Amino acid sequence: xxxxxRAGVLAVGGVGVAFLLVAACLNLPAFGxxxxxxxxxxxxxxxxxxxxxxxxxxxxxxxxxxxxxxVAIMFTxxxxxxxxxxxxxxxxxxxxxxxxxxPPVRRxxxxxxxxxxxxxxxxxxxxxxxxxxxxxxxxxxxxxLHLLYLGADYRALERIRPLAAYEAADALAVFAYLAVGxxxxxxxxxxxxxxLLPYGEFNTLxxxxxxxxxxxxxxxxxxxxxxxxxxxxxxxxxxxxx
Numbered sequence: 001x002x003x004x005x006r007a008g009v010l011a012v013g014g015v016g017v018a019f020l021l022v023a024a025c026l027n028l029p030a031f032g033x034x035x036x037x038x039x040x041x042x043x044x045x046x047x048x049x050x051x052x053x054x055x056x057x058x059x060x061x062x063x064x065x066x067x068x069x070x071v072a073i074m075f076t077x078x079x080x081x082x083x084x085x086x087x088x089x090x091x092x093x094x095x096x097x098x099x100x101x102x103p104p105v106r107r108x109x110x111x112x113x114x115x116x117x118x119x120x121x122x123x124x125x126x127x128x129x130x131x132x133x134x135x136x137x138x139x140x141x142x143x144x145l146h147l148l149y150l151g152a153d154y155r156a157l158e159r160i161r162p163l164a165a166y167e168a169a170d171a172l173a174v175f176a177y178l179a180v181g182x183x184x185x186x187x188x189x190x191x192x193x194x195x196l197l198p199y200g201e202f203n204t205l206x207x208x209x210x211x212x213x214x215x216x217x218x219x220x221x222x223x224x225x226x227x228x229x230x231x232x233x234x235x236x237x238x239x240x241x242x
Contacts, residue, residue, distance in 0.1 A: 109151025124219030138222025
């Protein structure tokens, strides 16, 4: 196919996509209206299944399979970075020099670290009850660990960051998410259907059926994935030399 033919195919496809987009926008409800059929249904079903956070309900109940795809994308992306940033032939490692940190920075980082880590765990654990969840809390927890790098030095971070353990936990978290879906399948329901556990008492940690389990698996996966990802970049910056 020559260049003119490719341009013609692209133009036809572009016109078709533009037509569909305009047709879809013409049927949208008026902006700022109080009626939202999808939102009303989502809230109703979320309350029926004793999940206070409707966003978490959507992510880990009706859209749990879609969330599995998001988790798989992150896992694969981190795996790709690990492969690309591995120590290459001809490179060697140098032990990082001890860093000198200003006392105010050290005090602030070491003071905030446990608070930030606790906040990340809280956001993950209460994902089915309040805004947040596994994705948000996982990023907070992973970031909290790296405050030790800012407040102390790279060697201190290495002591609390055994990469093999984080890599294994990352893989196990993805497997746990799949295991919940397979358990539902073996129980006679559809894959990842919220049918394994009782929905529990509304607005408690044990409510929502399998939503807390999937949320926790995502929280562990995101925490470990971000830690591993940052570790590979820090290795290239601090340790590995050509």
